[in-house]
Amino acid sequence: MNALSRAGVLGAVLFVCLAVPCAGWAGDVPRTDCDDLAASGDDAQAAACYRKAADQGDAHAQNMLGLIHLTGRGVPKDNSKALELLRKSAAQGDVGGQTNLGMMYFQGIGASRDYAQALDLFRKAAGQGSAEAQNNLGMMYEGGLGVSKDYAQALELFRKAAAEGNASAQNNLGIMYLQGFGAPKDETQAFEWFRRAAQQGNSMAQANLGLMYEKGLGAPKDNTQAVEWYRKAAAQGNAGAEERLLYLNAQEHQ
Numbered sequence: 001m002n003a004l005s006r007a008g009v010l011g012a013v014l015f016v017c018l019a020v021p022c023a024g025w026a027g028d029v030p031r032t033d034c035d036d037l038a039a040s041g042d043d044a045q046a047a048a049c050y051r052k053a054a055d056q057g058d059a060h061a062q063n064m065l066g067l068i069h070l071t072g073r074g075v076p077k078d079n080s081k082a083l084e085l086l087r088k089s090a091a092q093g094d095v096g097g098q099t100n101l102g103m104m105y106f107q108g109i110g111a112s113r114d115y116a117q118a119l120d121l122f123r124k125a126a127g128q129g130s131a132e133a134q135n136n137l138g139m140m141y142e143g144g145l146g147v148s149k150d151y152a153q154a155l156e157l158f159r160k161a162a163a164e165g166n167a168s169a170q171n172n173l174g175i176m177y178l179q180g181f182g183a184p185k186d187e188t189q190a191f192e193w194f195r196r197a198a199q200q201g202n203s204m205a206q207a208n209l210g211l212m213y214e215k216g217l218g219a220p221k222d223n224t225q226a227v228e229w230y231r232k233a234a235a236q237g238n239a240g241a242e243e244r245l246l247y248l249n250a251q252e253h254q
Helices: 033-040 043-055 059-071 079-091 095-107 115-127 131-143 151-163 167-179 187-199 203-215 223-235 239-252
Strands: none
Touching (some): 033 043, 043 059, 059 079, 095 131, 115 131, 131 151, 167 187, 187 203, 203 223, 203 239
16 A cells, blocks of 8 residues: 555545644743743643643643643643633633644544534634644645535645645645645645655655655655655654555565
8 A cells, every 4th residue: 555544545645644643733832931841841840830820811821731631741631621721721812722622622532523613713723823723724624524625725724834834734735736636736846845844854744755756756756765755754653654665675675
């Protein structure tokens, strides 16, 4: 097999990232003492700091503490508590809270899956310029999740998020161009967006870039480059890239 599957395979060639694993959770740009503690790796102290600020109604702290409860870093993992905190954050208009609450509803974590709620929250956060929310919203339009399928709208949202440097959106944009979804098929554009995302360490994009080199799509065929990018993706646990490495190795020794 040449591709990883999702709920509905987008293409037989691609390692597809237009799916839940590639939708984005949002932290916030560090700006408080609590953020500094979190960045230092002191999870317990960071959680205590965020809790104090969250109890005082700070929306950013509510978002970050919600993520901490979601992951169980420094506190027991508690999806219900995470949902409660993210609801409070989102209600105050915090873009991170809106995006992350949208992800809770999208994935059905702490509550029943609710695409309509996720869509509304992603729209609010995307309207505030969140690249993660723009990517997530694009993914919903691409897949027709909670909204009518609209490739043109998905492409526009992926473009906005990709321009902000969001690696998942860059990979998704590459897929759209390669498949000709929402725009004429353009292998050169697809290659460029996969390259940008791959250079940021996105494993799906690294695998896709490897495939572009292997198949000679958007660039001259180059198995050396293909192997290099497959190895980078495989080092991050990308099973499809590992499969392609085994295939190329077998071909080389025939």
